[in-house]
Amino acid sequence: MAELNGRPMQETSTEPGEFPDRDAARIAAREPLSELPPATADLIGVSDADLDSAEAAFAQQQHDEILRGLDSYxxxxxxxxxxxxxxxxxxxxxxxxxxxxxxDSITTMWLLGGAINAKQKADLAFVEKSERELDKLEHST
Incomplete structure (x- = not known):
């Protein structure tokens, strides 16, 4: 026989709809049975139609609340x-x-670099032209 928590487990029933002995005992210990099952309880002043209507409205209200909750979430x-x-x-x-x-900074640097290069070329061209002109003056004298 198998053990569970050091105690031997009872054999389970194979009959459909029948609880095993250990489960039935556990349920009975936790939930005492009332004298009348809830389905056959006498509802004072409430007809079956009123009960069905109330249950349907309650179920719809629960459904709507769940949907509103999910929308909010x-x-x-x-x-x-x-x-x-x-x-x-x-x-x-x-x-x-x-x-x-x-x-913008890179473009500014590129433009400044181009201006410096142009200035350098212009200055070099001016100096070279000046030297040529001076050389012409010296040779003509």
Whole structure:
């Protein structure tokens, strides 16, 4: 015989709809039976139609409350996701501003470099032209 927590387990019943002895004893110990089962209890002043109507309305109300709760839950995350999107857009805009500044700085450096190169060439051309003119003056005298 198998053991569970040091105690021998009872054989289980193979009859359909019949509880094993150990389960029936456990259930009986926790939940004492009332004198009348709930399905046959005498409902004072309530007809079966009223009971069915009340149960249907209660079930519908529960259903609606569950759906409203789920909508509220989804909306709370929808708002959080929107906040994340706003933050991400701010971050992306900050990044684009910094990239634009870096591009502007690089363009400015390139233009300054080009101006310096042009100035150097112009100065060199002026000096070379001046030297040629001076050489012509010295040879003509």
């Amino acid at each position: 989804a909306q709370s995350y929808d708002a959080k996701i929107e906040e994340i999107n706003v933050t991400n857009r701010r971050l992306a805009n900050d990044m684009l501003k910094q990239v634009a500044k870096v591009k």
